[in-house]
Amino acid sequence: MIPSPFEYVRVGSVEEALAALAEHGEDAKVLAGGHSLLPLMKLRLAVPEVLVDISGIPGMSYVRVEGDGADAVVAIGAGTRHHELERDEVARAEVPLLPHVAGLVGDPQVRHRGTIGGTTAHSDPASDLPTALLALGGTVVLQGPGGRREVPVTEFWTGFFETAMSPDELVVELRVPRTGTLGWGYEKFTRRANDWPIVAAAAVDGRVALANMGGTVLRATATEEALAAGAPIAEAAALADQGTSPVADMHADADYRRHLARLLTRRALETAAGA
Amino acid sequence: MQVSITVNGEQRTDEVEPRLLLAHYLREVCGLKATNIGCDTTSCGACTVVVDGLSVKSCTVLAVQAAGAQVTTLEGLAGADGELHPVQKAFREEHGLQCGFCTPGMVMASVGLLAANPDPTDREVREGLEGNLCRCTGYHNIVRAVRSAAQAGPAAGRVPGAQEVQA
Numbered sequence A: 001m002i003p004s005p006f007e008y009v010r011v012g013s014v015e016e017a018l019a020a021l022a023e024h025g026e027d028a029k030v031l032a033g034g035h036s037l038l039p040l041m042k043l044r045l046a047v048p049e050v051l052v053d054i055s056g057i058p059g060m061s062y063v064r065v066e067g068d069g070a071d072a073v074v075a076i077g078a079g080t081r082h083h084e085l086e087r088d089e090v091a092r093a094e095v096p097l098l099p100h101v102a103g104l105v106g107d108p109q110v111r112h113r114g115t116i117g118g119t120t121a122h123s124d125p126a127s128d129l130p131t132a133l134l135a136l137g138g139t140v141v142l143q144g145p146g147g148r149r150e151v152p153v154t155e156f157w158t159g160f161f162e163t164a165m166s167p168d169e170l171v172v173e174l175r176v177p178r179t180g181t182l183g184w185g186y187e188k189f190t191r192r193a194n195d196w197p198i199v200a201a202a203a204v205d206g207r208v209a210l211a212n213m214g215g216t217v218l219r220a221t222a223t224e225e226a227l228a229a230g231a232p233i234a235e236a237a238a239l240a241d242q243g244t245s246p247v248a249d250m251h252a253d254a255d256y257r258r259h260l261a262r263l264l265t266r267r268a269l270e271t272a273a274g275a
Numbered sequence B: 001m002q003v004s005i006t007v008n009g010e011q012r013t014d015e016v017e018p019r020l021l022l023a024h025y026l027r028e029v030c031g032l033k034a035t036n037i038g039c040d041t042t043s044c045g046a047c048t049v050v051v052d053g054l055s056v057k058s059c060t061v062l063a064v065q066a067a068g069a070q071v072t073t074l075e076g077l078a079g080a081d082g083e084l085h086p087v088q089k090a091f092r093e094e095h096g097l098q099c100g101f102c103t104p105g106m107v108m109a110s111v112g113l114l115a116a117n118p119d120p121t122d123r124e125v126r127e128g129l130e131g132n133l134c135r136c137t138g139y140h141n142i143v144r145a146v147r148s149a150a151q152a153g154p155a156a157g158r159v160p161g162a163q164e165v166q167a
């Protein structure tokens, strides 16, 4: 399988990338790790005329704490590859959910290429890191012709492969609250070792996010409200599929996905509670 | 467009189409046919090679993305004198292959695995090779081969000539 022809532009800075996107408009696509985009291009489900390769931009891969005390956040460069996040000492100490989930994406070869900016921009409802980011809260930092702006993760993923980002913008950073020693849990259900989740649940600090239960990654709001009102875990988790609209496919029908959402939410919450 | 890539320690410059996949570049432009294409959908790992020290599936990387990189294929593992790499030796001694189709990818992924984890347990080998499928062996002898290669020490996680695997 071979992609249809395209022009390839390798940029050396964010400014160059933005200029290339402005020049080529809707015909251009950003290329980061290529592990979502190239498979689509090989199937000709994506046929961009220009690829703007941002992987050579220096300084896009980092994890660092910014600010002090209660206002401190963990900033993650969009170019950080999954395997880098998985092993990052700062991430492990400050937001251990994220490196854990990074280590569950695909297989080692996929983790060597894929980036957190790429999986965020791609907006696949079955993706692991966006599920974790949604449970953590925080923001997606975009840079475009008009400068930088921050979009809360709760508003970023708007539909299947759709986001609040415009085609002339780049994801440059993810910002998440530090959770330190707070409990967290992540439950990913697959049939084969290196697969995408059939359903996954992330729990941290009273928040729960689900993968593959609708057109985007989404929050289990009924569960969160029940927990906030003091309901025990089992009772709150039983509400996890409320308001979701899971699809049926070769892996699972919608009812089975609902069952998984409730079960995985309970397990993730129990792990987070240290139960 | 022109790309310069160091393949198995030898720097070369070729004129390629941007859409040329690294797997096709290695097989058709460089004539290195050990790298197999099994699924062409990033699933089977048969096309695994080492790029700048990390195992990658070359059916899902463009040749132009590897510009300036060091690429090692199975052909680049043995020494100049024909001495097999510790992982190759171990696959032979432990019968870690039957038809051999998955083997180049398995060996390259194993080199990457041993670089990151020099003395893996059975389970760690199985997880480290989760991106590589074998239709023949049932994996037991592959796991044995990787664990036996680990006994050769750090050399099992290195590629010759090129930079060290860091996975």
Ligand SMILES: Cc1cc2nc3c(=O)[nH]c(=O)nc-3n(C[C@H](O)[C@H](O)[C@H](O)COP(=O)(O)OP(=O)(O)OC[C@H]3O[C@@H](n4cnc5c(N)ncnc54)[C@H](O)[C@@H]3O)c2cc1C
Binding pocket: A029, A030, A031, A032, A033, A034, A035, A036, A037, A038, A039, A054, A078, A104, A105, A106, A107, A110, A113, A114, A115, A116, A117, A118, A119, A121, A122, A126, A127, A128, A129, A169, A170, A171, A172, A194, A195, A196, A197, B041, B042, B043, B060
């Ligand atoms: C075999 C296989 C198994 C996988 N398994 C899983 C899994 O279990 N769980 C999981 O979550 N994911 C999985 N993935 C997907 C993997 O995580 C991808 O790496 C990730 O989804 C995309 O990241 P990328 O850097 O490769 O992006 P690319 O493929 O380069 O880009 C993806 C999209 O995002 C856009 N884009 C990329 N970077 C930016 C940016 N900085 N700003 C704006 N737009 C950008 C591109 O234009 C494109 O539309 C798997 C992939 C494969 C091939």
Ligand code: FES
Binding pocket: B036, B037, B038, B039, B040, B041, B042, B043, B044, B045, B046, B047, B048, B057, B058, B059, B060
């Ligand atoms: S051919 Fe590349 S993963 Fe199967």
Ligand code: FES
Binding pocket: B096, B097, B098, B099, B100, B101, B102, B103, B133, B134, B135, B136, B137
């Ligand atoms: S030996 Fe035949 S596929 Fe592995």
